[in-house]
Structures are given as structure tokens and as C-alpha cells.
Amino acid sequence: MCSFVCTLRFLYLLQLLVAGTPAEEPVRDPEMCVIPRDVQVDLSHQHLVQVPPGLPRDTQYLDLSYNTISQLRGTDLATLAELCVLRITHNGLRTLSPSAFQGSPKVQVLNISFNALTTIPDLALPVLRVLDMSENLYESYSLGESFENLQSLYFLALGSPNVGAVKASDFAPLRTAPLKTLQLGSRAEMEGYEAGSFAQLSQLREVTLKMIFCQKPEIFQVILQDLNSTKAECLTLITFLPDLCNVSSHLFEGLRGMRHLRNLTFQDTWFNSSVLTKMLRNIIQSPIQVWSFFNITFAQDTSDGISIQRIPGFNKTASSVKAIIFDTIHFHQYKFPLISFNSSFFSQVVYLKFSSTGMSIMPCFKLPSALQVVDLSDNLLRGRGLWWMNCSFVQKFPNLKGLYLRNNKFEDLQFVINHIIPLKGLDVLDLSSNSIKLTGRGSWPSNLTSVSLSENSLGDTIFDYLSPHFQSLNLSQTGITTLTQNALSQLTSLRRLFLSSNMIKCLPTDLFYPRLEELHVDRNSISSFNSKTFEGLQGLKRFKAGHNPFACNCDLYWFVTSFNKTLLPDWPSDYTCFSPPDLAGIPLAKYQPGRVYCDPRIQVAISLMIALTAAVVLGFAFHACDGAWYLQMLWVWLRVKRRGCKEASRLREASFHYHAFISYSHHDSLWVDTQLVPTLEGTGLSLCIHERDFVPGYWVLDNIINCVEGSYKTLFVLSQSFIQRSS
Ligand SMILES: *[C@@H]1O[C@H](CO)[C@@H](O)[C@H](O)[C@H]1NC(C)=O
Numbered sequence: 001m002c003s004f005v006c007t008l009r010f011l012y013l014l015q016l017l018v019a020g021t022p023a024e025e026p027v028r029d030p031e032m033c034v035i036p037r038d039v040q041v042d043l044s045h046q047h048l049v050q051v052p053p054g055l056p057r058d059t060q061y062l063d064l065s066y067n068t069i070s071q072l073r074g075t076d077l078a079t080l081a082e083l084c085v086l087r088i089t090h091n092g093l094r095t096l097s098p099s100a101f102q103g104s105p106k107v108q109v110l111n112i113s114f115n116a117l118t119t120i121p122d123l124a125l126p127v128l129r130v131l132d133m134s135e136n137l138y139e140s141y142s143l144g145e146s147f148e149n150l151q152s153l154y155f156l157a158l159g160s161p162n163v164g165a166v167k168a169s170d171f172a173p174l175r176t177a178p179l180k181t182l183q184l185g186s187r188a189e190m191e192g193y194e195a196g197s198f199a200q201l202s203q204l205r206e207v208t209l210k211m212i213f214c215q216k217p218e219i220f221q222v223i224l225q226d227l228n229s230t231k232a233e234c235l236t237l238i239t240f241l242p243d244l245c246n247v248s249s250h251l252f253e254g255l256r257g258m259r260h261l262r263n264l265t266f267q268d269t270w271f272n273s274s275v276l277t278k279m280l281r282n283i284i285q286s287p288i289q290v291w292s293f294f295n296i297t298f299a300q301d302t303s304d305g306i307s308i309q310r311i312p313g314f315n316k317t318a319s320s321v322k323a324i325i326f327d328t329i330h331f332h333q334y335k336f337p338l339i340s341f342n343s344s345f346f347s348q349v350v351y352l353k354f355s356s357t358g359m360s361i362m363p364c365f366k367l368p369s370a371l372q373v374v375d376l377s378d379n380l381l382r383g384r385g386l387w388w389m390n391c392s393f394v395q396k397f398p399n400l401k402g403l404y405l406r407n408n409k410f411e412d413l414q415f416v417i418n419h420i421i422p423l424k425g426l427d428v429l430d431l432s433s434n435s436i437k438l439t440g441r442g443s444w445p446s447n448l449t450s451v452s453l454s455e456n457s458l459g460d461t462i463f464d465y466l467s468p469h470f471q472s473l474n475l476s477q478t479g480i481t482t483l484t485q486n487a488l489s490q491l492t493s494l495r496r497l498f499l500s501s502n503m504i505k506c507l508p509t510d511l512f513y514p515r516l517e518e519l520h521v522d523r524n525s526i527s528s529f530n531s532k533t534f535e536g537l538q539g540l541k542r543f544k545a546g547h548n549p550f551a552c553n554c555d556l557y558w559f560v561t562s563f564n565k566t567l568l569p570d571w572p573s574d575y576t577c578f579s580p581p582d583l584a585g586i587p588l589a590k591y592q593p594g595r596v597y598c599d600p601r602i603q604v605a606i607s608l609m610i611a612l613t614a615a616v617v618l619g620f621a622f623h624a625c626d627g628a629w630y631l632q633m634l635w636v637w638l639r640v641k642r643r644g645c646k647e648a649s650r651l652r653e654a655s656f657h658y659h660a661f662i663s664y665s666h667h668d669s670l671w672v673d674t675q676l677v678p679t680l681e682g683t684g685l686s687l688c689i690h691e692r693d694f695v696p697g698y699w700v701l702d703n704i705i706n707c708v709e710g711s712y713k714t715l716f717v718l719s720q721s722f723i724q725r726s727s
Pocket residue numbers: 001002005006233234262263290323
């Protein structure tokens with residue numbers, strides 16, 4: 001585990017440092033370069049044949065992996081003075097000019113693994129800290145003199161299938177470097193090792209050897225002695241033994257004396273039961289605390305399988321081992337191995353992982369009572385495969401705190417609950433990705449506070465089967481469609497609730513759950529949030545809700561503008577509009593409908609203002625343009641029209657006072673009075689003339705209307721002065 005874990009942790013750190021934290025924030029590490037997003041350039045998978053010219057001068061992170069750049073020339077990086085991290089892996093890189101880094105002296109991390117370099121290049125990089133040159137094609141591990149200048153180097157990976165021997169002079173240039181981690185080899189058979197090669201690297205703590213130790217097992221002893229002298233703590237052995245090998249019975253003896261070694265890991269290795277037994281007998285006597293086995297193939301070549309009862313000369317009551325990890329075991333014979341051992345050797349084991357082994361029935365060992373965590377994920381266990389009748393071992397774990405049964409074949413929830421009740425101290429139970437059915441309401445152990453039932457087909461009824469003691473509950477991907485206050489009200493202790501990847505359409509507005517600190521509802525069918533939902537969730541510290549089909553309309557406006565985004569770990573990257581169609585795909589953070597558009601109060605205020613302004617303008621225009629007169633005229637016209645309509649039908653029967661009403665300008669009155677009227681009345685017509693026939697006291701307009709109505713015809717005297725007066 002050790003070196004592997006160390007490496008993993010390191011790589012993780014490196015990833016954090018480099019490729020980027022998920023958030024927008026720049027990468028921060030007090031010791032390494034701080035790389036904000038905008039100075040990272042990723043040109044991987046671009047079919048490049050050379051480093052493209054014209055890269056931004058402030059580039060600090062450059063990834064050119066998975067291209068076909070075959071050489072790195074002196075001028076390629078000349079302008080990148082700020083470069084801190086450079087990755088050119090999987091390129092078929094053959095040569096690297098000694099002057100390649102002259103213009104970029106600040107490089108701290110250089111990864112040129114998985115290429116075709118035929119010699120280890122000289123590197124003039126004074127602040128280089130991490131160098132990965134593994135999986136290349138050089139003929140020796142001899143480091144040039146330029147490595148003497150790498151006084152910050154603490155991680156080095158070298159490996160070529162063409163090299164089987166290590167000489168003391170190879171690593172001499174790094175004698176004064178603070179090298180802590182070394183990964184060496186590329187699956188070649190180890191042919192020679194000069195004693196002291198590693199010992200000169202006095203700070204070496206974590207070593208990974210990807211080498212085969214079949215033909216010359218004595219080399220392994222010499223290496224162990226060297227690592228013992230540097231006080232190495234982690235050792236990982238990859239492809240240690242191939243399938244066909246006459247394994248020396250002394251191969252593992254050196255492990256016993258490794259005073260400082262804490263973590264030992266085997267990976268991609270073949271173990272016959274005879275060999276594994278020998279190995280275990282040795283490491284039981286060593287101070288190693290963590291034993292890890294990843295991807296090993298097991299073959300049974302002894303009749304009693306793995307059998308360790310007594311170890312002559314070992315007179316301690318227990319070994320130092322605290323954690324045993326088996327992850328991915330291939331069984332060569334397609335049958336489960338015979339295992340028997342003296343359980344007192346393992347009485348200090350607190351962590352046991354046995355996953356990806358194809359196991360369907362748990363062997364009935366007397367397992368150590370100190371066990372705190374048992375991880376049996378990724379097997380084929382059913383209820384009776386783990387808790388079978390004649391084996392009561394699980395009930396003997398007074399200290400068990402965590403039981404991980406992810407990705408097995410458990411079905412009956414009631415059965416599981418009944419069998420964990422004796423585990424009084426159990427705090428964490430992971431039953432995710434099984435085939436759990438809700439069969440009956442068992443009562444959960446009261447100390448059990450953290451449960452995952454995710455990736456089971458459960459549905460909304462699951463809320464009736466839960467314990468009020470749960471503090472953390474993972475119900476992701478369980479087919480839940482609705483969430484109600486009622487369902488949650490039973491879970492009185494709940495702090496963290498994970499409901500990702502369900503089909504919830506909305507969050508209830510009457511939620512009252514001030515204890516809840518973390519809620520995940522990402523990947524559901526939620527289109528909008530109501531602010532009322534959060535009024536009852538005062539204690540909420542993290543709220544993950546990305547990847548929902550958000551409807552970008554005013555209902556979501558307050559969420560975009562007012563919701564405290566520090567609660568959202570996945571904001572803004574995972575939030576996009578789903579509807580309306582013209583906004584689909586737009587990041588929610590970019591949806592800016594504007595306050596006016598969405599705030600009804602502002603809308604009312606603005607409408608009022610517009611109305612008022614219009615009124616004032618109109619009023620002014622009214623006053624200025626004799627509006628009153630026009631209004632009167634309009635009134636008159638309307639009345640005439642109305643009366644006209646009413647009377648039209650009766651026109652024929654109507655009787656008229658006058659034959660005609662005469663309308664004229666008073667300029668023409670002389671002509672009208674002296675000529676027109678006498679002439680017309682002379683022929684017997686009766687006329688209405690306002691000077692003579694208007695009823696005194698009536699409004700002139702009414703008089704006119706009455707006259708017009710009382711007359712069969714209206715006669716206009718159209719003269720110059722009539723038109724002028726009218727216009
Ligand atoms: C050894 O492995 C354990 C368990 O994986 C890990 O926690 C620990 O950090 C490792 N020890 C060192 C020195 O890295």
C-alpha cells in the first residue's frame with residue numbers, strides 16, 4: 001500500500017496543484033507555483049508535431065501530452081519565462097535539446113514520461129522539484145552531471161524496459177538533493193544492483209520498484225539493506241514476480257529486518273500459495289503496519305493453501321500489522337483458497353479490506369476483535385453469504401465502526417438490519433449499489449448514524465424505513481420522485497442528506513429543518529427554487545443542485561441574484577438553463593433578465609411614473625392646443641352621430657319644422673338677409689336662420705343642433721369668409 005498510497009497522495013496533491021481544482025480559484029501551495037486558470041494552456045490531443053509558436057508569454061502551465069512532438073528544440077520554450085509545469089507525455093519524444101529550458105528557468109514540475117527518449121537528457125532547471133521520465137527507451141539510469149544542480153528535486157521517476165542494472169554512479173549526482181520519492185523501472189528483470197546505489201540518497205523514504213526479481217533474488221536483499229539505511233517507510237513492488245518463476249525461499253527474509261518500513265504494497269504480481277505463505281511469515285515478523293495487495297493473481301500450489309499457525313522464533317504475541325488490503329484478486333484455479341492462520345498474529349488489525357475478489361461466501365475466520373473497519377465492497381455477497389448460519393464471527397466485533405458492503409448482492413433490508421443489531425458500536429454502513437428491497441421495518445442500531453443506500457431501487461417509501469438516529473444519509477440514485485416535509489420530519493437528527501440523481505421535481509416550500517447542514521439535489525428534475533424553501537433551512541452550509549433542468553424565467557431570478565453562492569460547491573459550472581428553448585444551454589450565471597424585468601414592485605413603480613409623465617404631457621398639450629374646444633366638438637359630434645343613428649330609421653315618417661337650415665358666415669349676412677332668404681321664402685319654403693329662429697337662452701350649439709334636426713336639409717353658404725372662419 002505504502003508507496004502506492006504515498007504516490008497516490010502525492011499525485012493527488014500534484015493534481016490539485018496543477019491540473020486544477022474544480023473551482024475557479026487558483027491553485028495554492030505554499031511550496032509550489034500558484035497557477036491561476038488563465039495562465040494554464042492545455043494543448044493535449046491536438047495532433048501537434050512541434051511546440052506551437054506564439055504561446056502566451058505568461059503561461060505557467062503547459063500540457064502538450066498525446067501529440068507527436070518528436071523533439072524539443074532550444075527555441076521552443078524560449079519565450080515562456082514564467083513556465084512552472086510542463087507535461088509532454090505520450091508524444092514519441094526522442095530528443096530534448098540541452099538548451100530547451102534556457103528561457104524557462106522556473107520549471108518546477110516536468111513530466112516527460114511515455115516517450116522514446118534514448119538518453120536521459122541534461123536538465124538545467126535549478127528549481128525543479130518533480131521529474132517524471134519513466135517509460136522511455138534509454139539504455140541506462142545514469143544521470144548526467146547537470147543533475148547535481150537539481151537541489152530541490154524530491155520526486156524522481158525513471159524507467160526503461162532496456163535497463164536491468166543499477167550502478168552506484170547512476171544516482172551519485174543526486175547525493176545532496178532532497179530526494180524523498182523514487183520510482184524506478186519498467187517491468188524489466190532486475191539483473192544487477194550495485195550496493196549503496198540507493199543508500200547514498202539519504203532522504204529516500206518512498207520507493208516504487210517496477211521490476212521483476214525472479215532470476216536474481218539476492219539483488220532484492222541488497223536493495224532492502226540500502227533502503228533500511230535510508231529509513232525508507234514505504235515500499236511498493238510492481239510486477240515483482242511473473243507467473244512462471246522458481247521463487248527462492250529466501251526472497252522475503254530481508255523484509256523482517258526493515259526497521260523503518262511501515263507500508264508494503266504488491267501490485268500486478270503473481271503469488272502461488274507457497275510463495276505467499278513464505279512472504280506472510282516474514283512480514284508478520286516485521287514492523288510493517290499496512291499490507292496492500294493490488295491486482296494480484298493467486299494460484300494454489302500447496303495442499304493446505306495458506307497456512308500459518310506457528311512461527312518458530314517469533315515470540316511476540318502479535319504482529320505489527322494494523323491494516324490489510326486486498327483489492328482485486330484473480331484466482332488462477334477459479335476456486336477460493338484454503339486459508340488457516342493463528343488469529344493471534346492479527347489481533348491488532350483495525351482495518352480489513354477485501355474487495356473485487358469474486359467472493360460470494362465469506363470464509364469463516366475468527367477475525368480480530370480490534371477490527372474497526374471492514375470493507376467488502378465489489379464482491380458477490382448476499383445476506384447469507386456474509387452472515388451464514390454456522391459462522392457467528394461478525395457478532396464478535398465489539399469495536400466495529402464501519403461496514404462497507406458497496407456493490408454486492410444484498411437484497412433484504414430487514415435481514416441486514418437484524419444482523420447488524422449486535423454490532424453496537426457500528427457508526428457507518430454502506431449498502432450502496434446492491435439490490436435492496438424494503439421488506440419490513442426493522443429497528444436500526446441506535447449508534448448507526450451514517451448510512452448509504454444509494455444506487456438501489458427504493459422509491460419514495462424508503463422514508464418510512466429510516467432511523468431517527470441517522471445524521472448522514474445517502475439516497476442518491478434510488479428512484480425518489482417527491483420530497484415532503486412529512487417524510488423528513490421523522491429524521492430528527494439528520495445533518496447531511498444526499499439525494500443526487502433522483503427524479504425530484506421540486507423542493508417543498510414548507511420545509512422546516514434548521515439542523516440540516518448539507519443537502520445535495522443535483523441531477524434531479526428541478527426546474528426552479530422557491531425562496532420559501534430556504535427559510536426553513538437556516539443551518540444549511542452546503543447546497544449542491546447543479547445539473548438540473550432549470551427554467552430560466554423570473555421564478556429563478558432571486559436564486560441567480562440573491563442566493564448565497566458560497567453555499568454552492570458546484571456553482572457556476574454545473575448550472576445551465578434548460579428552458580425556454582432560446583436560452584437552453586446558457587450558463588445560469590449568465591442569465592441576467594434584469595431587475596426591472598422580474599421585480600413586480602419595480603414594474604408597478606415604473607408604470608406609475610410613465611402614466612404620470614404621460615398625463616402631465618397630455619395636460620400640457622391639451623392646454624396649449626385648445627383641447628377643451630376640441631373636446632366640446634367631439635362631444636357634439638358624438639351626440640349628433642348618436643341621435644343621427646337613432647333617428648335614421650324614422651326619417652321617412654318624421655315631420656320637420658323647416659325645409660332647410662341655413663349656415664353662413666356673418667360676413668355674408670347682408671346677402672343672405674336681403675337676397676337668399678327672401679327669394680327662397682318667396683317660393684314657399686320655411687327656413688331656420690339663427691338670428692331669427694334660435695331660441696334665446698339656449699346654448700348656441702344646441703340651437704344649431706335643434707335647427708339642423710328640425711330641418712329637412714342644411715344649406716351652407718360657402719364663401720371665402722365661411723371657409724376662413726371654419727378653418
Ligand atoms: C501507509 O498506508 C496508510 C494506509 O493506506 C496511510 O494512511 C499512510 O499514510 C501510509 N504511510 C505513509 C508513511 O505514507
